[in-house]
Amino acid sequence: GESVGLHLPTLSVQEGDNSIINCAYSNSASDYFIWYKQESGKGPQFIIDIRSNMDKRQGQRVTVLLNKTVKHLSLQIAATQPGDSAVYFCAERGAGAQKLVFGQGTRLTINP
C-alpha cells in the first residue's frame, strides 16, 4: 500500500545554515508530492509542491528535489531562520487518488 516515511524525526541546525529534510516514499505510481510546515498549535501550511514530471522546483528560500529512481523527496531551506522552527511533513498523491498520504513529520529546531 501507499506509505510515506521520513528518515529522521528531528533535525537541529544553526541559524543561517541550510536545512535539508528528507522523505522516502514507497508508491512508485505517486504523481504529486507536497511539503507542509506545521507550527506549534496550528494547522499545516503549504510550502511547496512538485509533480512527478519534474525533479526540482524552487520557491522563496525553499527547494524541493524529487528522485524517482530511489523514491526520495527532499526539502531544502536556505539560510534557516528562527521562524523556520516547526514540524515539516511530506505527502504524496497516488496516481488518480483523491487524497494525500502524509508522512510522520520531521521537527526542525534552530540553534542561535
Next chain:
Amino acid sequence: NAGVTQTPKFRILKIGQSMTLQCAQDMNHNYMYWYRQDPGMGLKLIYYSVGAGITDKGEVPNGYNVSRSTTEDFPLRLELAAPSQTSVYFCASSRGQPISYEQYFGPGTRLTVT
C-alpha cells in the same frame, strides 16, 4: 476570505458522549477532508468528500460519521466517544483534481475524552 474555519477550538468529552466538530470553507472548494493527529504523529485521514452529497472513508473512519449537504460545510460526528479518540482534529479543503491537490487546513480542534 476566512479560509477553513473549525469550531470548537477545544473540547473535553466524557466517555460515551457524542459531539459534532464543525468545519466550513468559503473558497468554493469541492474537496474536503477530516484528519486526526495524535501527539508526535502525522495526519491520518478519517473521511473525505469530493462534493456535496458524496463522502468516502479514509484510513481511520471507525467511530466517526460525516455528511456533506453543502459545498461549504463538512461536519464530523463522534458517537460514543472513547479515550482513543483523544486527538487534534484538522479539517482541510482543496479545489480538487485536475486543478490543484493542495489542501488548505483549518486551525484544528483539540479533543480530550476522559
